[in-house]
Amino acid sequence: MSLPEYKKDFLKAAVAGGALRFGSFELKSKRTSPYFFNAGDFYTGELHEPIMDAYAQTIAASELADGFDVLFGPAYKGIPLAATVFYALIKTDRARYAKAAYSFDRKEAKDHGEGGSIVGSPLKGKRVLIIDDVVSAGTAKRQAIDMIRAAGGTVVGIVVALDRQETLPGGDGKTSAIGQLRKEYQIPIISIVKLDDIIDGMKGVISDSDIKNIEEYRTKFGASD
């Protein structure tokens, strides 16, 4: 299967910039994974542009492309994502996104000046697309959904960089964290790449033994949703 160019560019930049690594890594879940994606590395010049463009193209090519009014980035890591990907969306298709908007929250409400927790576009009556780096257990996404609903917005979807497509530890052995959120909130959750794309895109780029380790990991922990 051939990956779209923006996914190839994303993977190439992520590997070159050290955001996507291969070896042995302990996850939050305590699983040992043969690959790791560090969204904390998005700040370098070589990574920033391809990653922000890849988010924008993922959104513009998705079912959510015309279905949101506000791109919302939960604090903290979601904040630069919302601002920068919104800019990339405008650059990608000005006519389509000129009337859209972005916003983000403060972790601590401001008690002076304009006050409150939401900065940027008000959410009342708006269709809101959440942007973030990754989903681990889904806790931060649930909090963001609650906050947006409390502010009168409707969450229409979530976009993240990577879907690891792996089962939730202690779960039913089939469902992923993303799958669980999809079911719970009945919303689309899209990603720039998923584990299957990494395996496809990295063949011939990383060693055969790294590919084999990731395929074995997918066989052991791959989710079915």
Ligand SMILES: O=P(O)(O)OC[C@H]1O[C@H](OP(=O)(O)OP(=O)(O)O)[C@H](O)[C@@H]1O
């Ligand atoms: O709980 P999940 O929805 O699976 O997501 C895990 C989130 O946790 C981290 O953010 P955190 O809330 O720790 O805030 P930060 O952006 O300030 O690091 C990380 O950036 C993910 O967005």
Ligand SMILES: O=C(O)c1cc(=O)[nH]c(=O)[nH]1
């Ligand atoms: O599950 C995790 O802890 C995890 C995996 C990954 O690839 N990247 C990350 O930041 N966390």
